[in-house]
Amino acid sequence: MTMMMFRDALRQALREEMQRDPRVFLLGEDIGRYGGAYAVTKGLLEEFGPQRVIDTPMSEGTIVGAAVGAAMTGGRPVAEIMYVDFLAYAMDQLVNQAAKIHYMFGGQIHVPIVVRTQQGTGRGAGAQHSQSLEAWFVHIPGLKVVAPATPEDAKGLLKSAIRDGNPVVFLEHKGLYAIKGEVPDHEYLIPIGRARVARPGSDITLISYSRTMYLALEAADALAQSGIQAEVIDLRTLKPLDMETIIASVKHTRRAVVIHEASLTAGLGAEIASRLSEALFGRLAAPVRRVAALDIPLPANSHLEKLIVPDTARIVRAAQETLGYTVKETTA
Amino acid sequence: MNHEFACQALRHMVRIRLFEERTLEVLMQGKLASTMCHVSIGQEAVAAGVCMAMQPNDYITSTHRGHGHLIARGGDLGRMMAELMGKATGYCKGRGGSMHITDVALGHLGANGIVGGHIGIAVGAALWSKLSGNQAVTVCMFGDGAVTEGVFHEALNMAAVYQLPAVFVCENNQYAMSLPWTKATPPVSFKTRADAYATPGVDVDGQDPLAVYCAAAQAIAHARAGGGPTLIGAHTYRFLGHSRGDPSAYRDPEEERQWRARDPIALFKARALDEGWLTPDDMQTIEAEAQRSLDEAVRFAEESPAAPDEVAFEDVYFPTAHS
Numbered sequence: 291m292t293m294m295m296f297r298d299a300l301r302q303a304l305r306e307e308m309q310r311d312p313r314v315f316l317l318g319e320d321i322g323r324y325g326g327a328y329a330v331t332k333g334l335l336e337e338f339g340p341q342r343v344i345d346t347p348m349s350e351g352t353i354v355g356a357a358v359g360a361a362m363t364g365g366r367p368v369a370e371i372m373y374v375d376f377l378a379y380a381m382d383q384l385v386n387q388a389a390k391i392h393y394m395f396g397g398q399i400h401v402p403i404v405v406r407t408q409q410g411t412g413r414g415a416g417a418q419h420s421q422s423l424e425a426w427f428v429h430i431p432g433l434k435v436v437a438p439a440t441p442e443d444a445k446g447l448l449k450s451a452i453r454d455g456n457p458v459v460f461l462e463h464k465g466l467y468a469i470k471g472e473v474p475d476h477e478y479l480i481p482i483g484r485a486r487v488a489r490p491g492s493d494i495t496l497i498s499y500s501r502t503m504y505l506a507l508e509a510a511d512a513l514a515q516s517g518i519q520a521e522v523i524d525l526r527t528l529k530p531l532d533m534e535t536i537i538a539s540v541k542h543t544r545r546a547v548v549i550h551e552a553s554l555t556a557g558l559g560a561e562i563a564s565r566l567s568e569a570l571f572g573r574l575a576a577p578v579r580r581v582a583a584l585d586i587p588l589p590a591n592s593h594l595e596k597l598i599v600p601d602t603a604r605i606v607r608a609a610q611e612t613l614g615y616t617v618k619e620t621t622a
Numbered sequence: 623m624n625h626e627f628a629c630q631a632l633r634h635m636v637r638i639r640l641f642e643e644r645t646l647e648v649l650m651q652g653k654l655a656s657t658m659c660h661v662s663i664g665q666e667a668v669a670a671g672v673c674m675a676m677q678p679n680d681y682i683t684s685t686h687r688g689h690g691h692l693i694a695r696g697g698d699l700g701r702m703m704a705e706l707m708g709k710a711t712g713y714c715k716g717r718g719g720s721m722h723i724t725d726v727a728l729g730h731l732g733a734n735g736i737v738g739g740h741i742g743i744a745v746g747a748a749l750w751s752k753l754s755g756n757q758a759v760t761v762c763m764f765g766d767g768a769v770t771e772g773v774f775h776e777a778l779n780m781a782a783v784y785q786l787p788a789v790f791v792c793e794n795n796q797y798a799m800s801l802p803w804t805k806a807t808p809p810v811s812f813k814t815r816a817d818a819y820a821t822p823g824v825d826v827d828g829q830d831p832l833a834v835y836c837a838a839a840q841a842i843a844h845a846r847a848g849g850g851p852t853l854i855g856a857h858t859y860r861f862l863g864h865s866r867g868d869p870s871a872y873r874d875p876e877e878e879r880q881w882r883a884r885d886p887i888a889l890f891k892a893r894a895l896d897e898g899w900l901t902p903d904d905m906q907t908i909e910a911e912a913q914r915s916l917d918e919a920v921r922f923a924e925e926s927p928a929a930p931d932e933v934a935f936e937d938v939y940f941p942t943a944h945s
Contacts, residue, residue, distance in 0.1 A: 313754075315753060341753055342753075346780065347776075347779060347780060347783065349776035349779065349780055351742055351772065351773045351776055352741075352742040352745055352773060352776035352777050352780050354742070355739075355741070355742015355743050355745060355746060355773065355777070356742055356743075356745045356746035356749050356780065357746060358742070358743050358746055359683075359731070359742065359743035359744060359745060359746020359747040359748070359749065359750070359760075360746040360747065360749050360750035360753075361746070362726075362731055362743065362746070362747065363681065363731070363746070363747045363750045363751070363756075363758075364750055364754060364756070365746075365749075365750040365753065365754070367746075382736055382739050382773070383739070383742055383743075386735075386736050386739055387734075387736070387739055387740070387742075387743060391732065392937055392938075392939070392940050393717060393937045393938055394714065394717060394718050394722045394732075395713075395714050395717075395718055395722060395724045395726065395732055396712070396713060396714030396715040396716075396717055396718060396724075396937070397715070397936065397937035397940075398713075398714070398724060398725075398726040398727075399724075399726045399731075399732075400940035401940075402940075431938050432938055432939070434939075453942070454942045455939075455940035455941070455942040456939050456940050456942065
């Protein structure tokens with residue numbers, strides 16, 4: 291194992307897959323000479339040349355569109371969209387084209403592309419550079435959506451995404467690039483579609499992914515002070531969702547809180563809560579709680595920004611309320 | 623211009639015309655599986671001229687009004703009709719219908735339902751040709767409506783700056799649904815539009831398959847030789863409405879009459895006769911053959927089994943084993 295930063299793990303994945311498969315190439319804004327806005331692709335232009343690390347004009351729609359066309363004719367493109375917010379420009383290419391082509395054309399052709407993008411708060415980047423938009427993509431049949439939290443998972447999942455035959459949206463949190471973690475020295479893949487238990491526990495399940503997974507771990511530490519053993523599930527993949535792992539945990543703990551940085555309404559938390567209630571209605575000891583961003587755009591002022599998104603205290607409070615929940619008869 | 627070329631041009635145009643007329647017939651009989659069907663009657667010379675200039679390994683991207691592009695590329699009329707009727711033998715198993723009809727084996731990367739949605743895809747196919755050296759040229763067909771979409775600019779710009787082997791063909795049928803070209807965009811030629819990207823541009827008579835062929839052949843050769851993209855404006859006319867339910871009440875009947883007097887098939891037949899490219903017998907043979915092919919296509923489609931229910935649930939994801 292080697293200790294490395296999240297961004298270095300991503301770069302290793304790109305390098306290894308580019309070495310392994312000559313069809314793999316990168317395209318995006320400022321990924322070459324600049325090395326990527328968040329330095330993920332630093333050095334790859336020098337190593338692989340301008341045919342495989344392509345600096346594009348600012349044209350998000352056609353970056354993704356070109357990735358789709360290249361994939362349909364034999365390439366294995368990895369497109370970088372600097373901020374997920376800019377993917378709004380490319381939604382036709384992603385949603386109407388990439389996600390539909392395999393199905394719509396009767397299975398004649400498929401679209402193996404990866405769209406790497408970066409999202410989330412923590413840098414006071416304001417309303418147009420801080421969103422978490424995973425629910426948009428998760429809603430679309432035909433897409434896969436990945437959101438790793440650790441360097442090890444980032445590398446293994448990116449390698450899997452590049453080898454996948456489908457369009458994969460790969461979400462990196464801007465607050466995670468510099469975190470460090472152990473990464474295996476041998477070649478490995480993390481399969482798309484499998485969650486992991488990040489911390490075992492028996493009293494309540496905290497379900498999260500990406501940066502808020504660390505807040506869930508902190509909350510679990512805080513809860514442990516008062517003798518509560520929280521299990522933390524790191525989803526890693528958001529579509530397809532690993533309900534097997536989630537249900538196995540909640541069946542046991544009978545209580546769950548879903549935590550994400552994306553807005554509350556129609557977010558992943560709503561989906562997971564409703565699936566849990568469908569699967570475990572009689573067994574749940576309390577309603578599934580959601581701790582999410584408020585339904586408010588993100589302010590640039592870092593202090594104000596923090597008021598919108600989940601923090602550890604909110605997670606602890608939601609967990610305590612879930613644990614203290616008693617069924618009240620409603621009399622109308 | 624030789625006899626063989628004229629036969630081919632007329633054959634393509636007649637097959638497209640008859641296919642679409644037959645499509646409208648079966649649509650009226652309630653035999654189509656989808657309500658979406660846009661015909662290109664009046665525009666056949668563009669599809670014929672462009673596709674005749676292409677090599678077998680070239681790529682084409684097509685539009686919601688794309689039957690002609692697939693037919694002129696060598697598409698199987700039976701499988702096309704079957705697709706429109708939602709049959710299991712259709713090109714897309716009945717899941718695509720008219721608007722998404724595709725034969726990838728012919729280098730056809732799909733008829734697209736989003737106006738302009740495939741222009742970026744064409745850039746990608748051309749980009750991969752440049753990166754892989756596969757020698758293919760990608761021809762991107764689109765309508766005048768796509769010219770006013772943002773992606774048109776992005777795509778032309780990217781293809782030009784990377785000098786990609788792509789040819790962009792605007793089939794300007796004068797109407798984006800109901801909006802006339804003259805009200806959608808300032809009066810700027812395609813040559814001038816191409817100048818903005820420092821790449822060749824040309825405006826051609828879209829009612830003349832020979833003119834379209836010449837422009838396309840030159841553009842394709844230029845692209846294959848590494849000279850970058852060309853923008854072709856093929857000026858034509860949509861003889862019928864946008865779709866079945868559209869009587870084109872927004873059009874001036876006099877304008878329609880003038881354009882109908884320039885029916886590409888009638889014009890080409892008159893000229894071919896005049897120039898001695900074809901005899902009346904040749905024309906009769908071509909038309910009779912096309913009629914027969916269409917009869918067979920409709921019979922094949924009607925006799926084919928309906929798409930089984932399972933088809934609705936398959937192919938959402940491409941199976942991948944990578945762990």
